[in-house]
Amino acid sequence: MNTEQDRTLQTWLAARDPGDAPARLRAVATQLPETGLRRSFPALDAAMWRLRALSTSARVVVAVALLLAAVVTAGAVILQPWRAFPPSGLIAYVGPLASTGTTGIKLVLADGTGGRAVSSSASNVFDHSPRWSADGRSLAFARNSELSAWASCEGVGSVVLYDVATSTERVIATGLRTIDVIEWEPNGDSIAFLYPPAGCGAPGELGVVDVASGALTATALGYGLWRLQTSGAAIEAVDTTVWEVDSLTGELIVRCTPRDGAAAAPHVEVEDRVSGAKVDLGPGWAPSWSPDQSAMAFIQVTDGPANGLAHGASLAVAGVEGWHVRTLGAIVDPDFAQFGDVARLPLVQWTADGTAIYWLDAAGAHVVDVGSGRSLDLTRVLIGATDLRWQPTPS
Amino acid sequence: MTAKAEVATIDTDRRVAFAQLIDQHLDRAYRIAGVILGNSPDAEDATHDAIVQAWRSFAGLKDPSRFEAWFQRILVNVCRDRLRKRHRSPVTELAMAGDRTTPDRFAAVDERLALDRAYARLSPEQAITVVLRYHADLTLEDVADRMGVPVGTVKSRLHTALAAMQLVLTGLEVVEL
Numbered sequence: 001m002n003t004e005q006d007r008t009l010q011t012w013l014a015a016r017d018p019g020d021a022p023a024r025l026r027a028v029a030t031q032l033p034e035t036g037l038r039r040s041f042p043a044l045d046a047a048m049w050r051l052r053a054l055s056t057s058a059r060v061v062v063a064v065a066l067l068l069a070a071v072v073t074a075g076a077v078i079l080q081p082w083r084a085f086p087p088s089g090l091i092a093y094v095g096p097l098a099s100t101g102t103t104g105i106k107l108v109l110a111d112g113t114g115g116r117a118v119s120s121s122a123s124n125v126f127d128h129s130p131r132w133s134a135d136g137r138s139l140a141f142a143r144n145s146e147l148s149a150w151a152s153c154e155g156v157g158s159v160v161l162y163d164v165a166t167s168t169e170r171v172i173a174t175g176l177r178t179i180d181v182i183e184w185e186p187n188g189d190s191i192a193f194l195y196p197p198a199g200c201g202a203p204g205e206l207g208v209v210d211v212a213s214g215a216l217t218a219t220a221l222g223y224g225l226w227r228l229q230t231s232g233a234a235i236e237a238v239d240t241t242v243w244e245v246d247s248l249t250g251e252l253i254v255r256c257t258p259r260d261g262a263a264a265a266p267h268v269e270v271e272d273r274v275s276g277a278k279v280d281l282g283p284g285w286a287p288s289w290s291p292d293q294s295a296m297a298f299i300q301v302t303d304g305p306a307n308g309l310a311h312g313a314s315l316a317v318a319g320v321e322g323w324h325v326r327t328l329g330a331i332v333d334p335d336f337a338q339f340g341d342v343a344r345l346p347l348v349q350w351t352a353d354g355t356a357i358y359w360l361d362a363a364g365a366h367v368v369d370v371g372s373g374r375s376l377d378l379t380r381v382l383i384g385a386t387d388l389r390w391q392p393t394p395s
Numbered sequence: 396m397t398a399k400a401e402v403a404t405i406d407t408d409r410r411v412a413f414a415q416l417i418d419q420h421l422d423r424a425y426r427i428a429g430v431i432l433g434n435s436p437d438a439e440d441a442t443h444d445a446i447v448q449a450w451r452s453f454a455g456l457k458d459p460s461r462f463e464a465w466f467q468r469i470l471v472n473v474c475r476d477r478l479r480k481r482h483r484s485p486v487t488e489l490a491m492a493g494d495r496t497t498p499d500r501f502a503a504v505d506e507r508l509a510l511d512r513a514y515a516r517l518s519p520e521q522a523i524t525v526v527l528r529y530h531a532d533l534t535l536e537d538v539a540d541r542m543g544v545p546v547g548t549v550k551s552r553l554h555t556a557l558a559a560m561q562l563v564l565t566g567l568e569v570v571e572l
Contacts, residue, residue, distance in 0.1 A: 005561060006529070012510045013530040018429030018438050020422045028443055029417035032410065032450045048454070 085369045086110040086376050087351045089391035090164070092130035092139055096384045097121050103386075105130045105141050107164075110367070112381040118162050118169075127160070129182045129387065131191075136352070136392035138163055140191050140211075142179035143171075153178060153200035159191055159209050164391075173209040173216055180204075183228045183235045192235040194226050206237045247293050252320070254287040254296060265301040265311075265342060270323065279323045284316065285342040291354045295319045295370070299331055299345050311340040315348055315357060317370060329375050332363035352392030360388055413453050416462045417446060423463075423531075424470050431474045431526045433514075441477055445470040464540060471523055471541050478519035509563040521556035524549055 051062060090107045097104045097117060104119025105127045118139065119127040125145040132139055139162040148154035157176035162169045172191070178200075182193040190210045196202050204221035206228075226237040229245060238244065245254045251273050256266045265283035272278070287298040300316035313331040318324060335344045348359040351367075358367040364379025365388060382388065424445065429438035449469050456465055514522060520542065527538045528549075539546045 008506065009510070009525075009557075009560065010529050012507060013430050013526060015507065016430045016433055017426050017530070018435040019426065021425035021442065022435075022439065025425060025439055025442055025446075026418065026421055028446050029414040029421070029450075032413070032447070 085356065085372075085374055086367050086378075087353060087356050087390060087393075089136065089351075089393055090114065091378075091382065092118070092132065092389045092391065093382055093385040094128050094130065094387045095382070102126060103128070105139070105162075106385075107139075108381055110376070110378060110381065116167075129179070129193075130389050131182055131184055132352075132389055132391050133184060134188050134352075134392060137165065139391075140172075140182060140184060142182045142193060143174075144178045144197075147178070153196045153202055157193075157195055159193060161211065172211055172214050173207075176207065176216075177205070180226075181228055183230075185235050186230060192228060194221075194228055194237055204237065208235075245287050245289060247289060252293075254289075254298075256285055256287055256298070265340065268296075268298050270296070281316075281318055281323060281325055285345050286347055288348055288350060290350050290370075291352055293320070294354075297348050297350060297357050299342075299348060300325065300327060301336075301340075301342065301345075311337045313337075313345055315359065315368065317357070328357065328368045328370070328373055329366060331359065332361045334362055349388065349390065351390045356390075358388060358390060360386065409453065412459070413450060416459070417449075417466075420463045420466055421446075424466060427467070427526065427531050428470055428474055430530045431471075431523055432477060433511075437477060441473045442470065445473045448473070464537070467541050468543065471527070475519045475523060478522060482519065506563075510560065513560045513563040517556050517559065520544075521552045524552040525556050525560075528553060 051059065054062065087110070090109060092105060092107055094103050095106045096102075097106075097119060102121075102123075103126065104117060104121070106115065106117050106119075108115040118130070118141070119125070122145075124147055125143060126147065127141050127143050129142045130139055131141065141160055141162065143158040143160050144155050145158070146156045155178045156174065157179040158174035159172045159176070159179070159182060160169050161172055176193075177195045178197055180194040180197040182191055184190075185192055185208065189212065190208050192206060192208045195205055195207060203223050204226045206219040206221055206226075208217045209215070221237050228235050229238055244256070247253070253271050253273060255269050255271065266285060268281040268284035268287050270279045270281065281296070281298065283301045284298040285301060287296050289296055295317050297315065297317050300314050302312040313333060313336055315328045315331055316325050317328055318326070331346065333345060335341070346359050346361050348357050350357055355371065356367050356369050358365065358378075360366075360382075364377060365382040365385060366375060366377055366379075367390075368375040421442070425438055425442045428441045428445075429435060432438050432441060445466065449466050452469070456462065514525075517525065523542065524538060527533045527541055528535070533541065535546050535549050539549045542549065
């Protein structure tokens, strides 16, 4: 189009121009419905509105601040610095009693403070197997006394309850055969114990004593190596050559059965009793459910050559969701490294709140935070200690 | 101030800000709609719809300084939808009588009627392109921005539209585009 025709077109277009907007249209903007607002995330909406009003440099500052906040948040989620680590609470353990040269039960905090002896220094009295009650207020343990220097099975066994707040003890049952180990029943009303100690050459028995009344029941087990473990709602004695742990619901069972061949490590296998599905977590030993049953800790082992020192062991955790195995720390055991005998491996324990796992190996005592993987060496705090038990947070 | 109160304050602030921005740009928007659609009632309806749509999307406007362009894009979309509805139910054009090349006192009326008819035969996109370029006096880049198409497409639409309208202005029969 030429200029003349452009003008013609513009004139024609201008003739269609209706002029300024009528007042009623102008009023529309002041009578808008509230529903026009996006209210899915009002706080975010408001923040974005405020942000738009800022200058470019201010926006850059806000963006950098948000980025830093994101980095800090991500770090906090990973490291969880707000979580107390190591967990608060006393550690009960069997350790040397200075005055007698024998061993007894002692308490100490993870930072080395608050140490005290639970056991007296009476001669020929050996306290062992400290086990916290679920509320963390009481500590049960076994006491073997009047032991014979000539016959290891002879002596008197007792089950004792120690009140942490008052530092007083109460003998629940006594006059028993010498005790090998004790555990609280899941109901918290009674304590189970195995006797006599392994190596006595006598058939084993499973005893259960009611904490309130002291009433005692006993079940003959026969000869063999026995271990106490939770199975469903009760503590039962199991053959130590088979590691089989139920979940609380009984739907999942974890097995760990030695296989043929001296150098072949057993595998930790999880079986769903409902569906029959099985998951092999690889070579391992001593599986242990977390308190909430959401994860399984076990000792992951690596087979070495039958005549070498290459057997390795480390603490591993696998979550129920997906059973992804995560390694949290090495477990030092020269005997295992040399011989590959899983029975020599230590037990790993969960703290009652499920945030940490602790164990005792040839290198000393260790605790690791399950979430962050942070670890702490407790060896200097727990010199000569055996059978560690972390106190549940007193309720 | 509580979060609820702050949100309420911001809502009020936003409503006031929106009303102020609309007030600044309403006349121009309404006039563009009027030229595109050819009558005041349609222009008023289209502008009203554009205001409501703009309010619903106002929270998503990243840069308030771009309000006019943003609002015009919404308005153009509303107008285009209205033109498309018209095209789906076309008005039968009456044949023009007489020799349009003969200058007489009715020549201007003839020319206007011819342009009306030629404009009505343009596609909604071509019509809006012509209005934005020749009435709103936007640059090709701005027209492309308002219509959400590349500049090359704007040029192409303008070329085709003006060629059709040129036929009218040179006195030839309007051809089907």
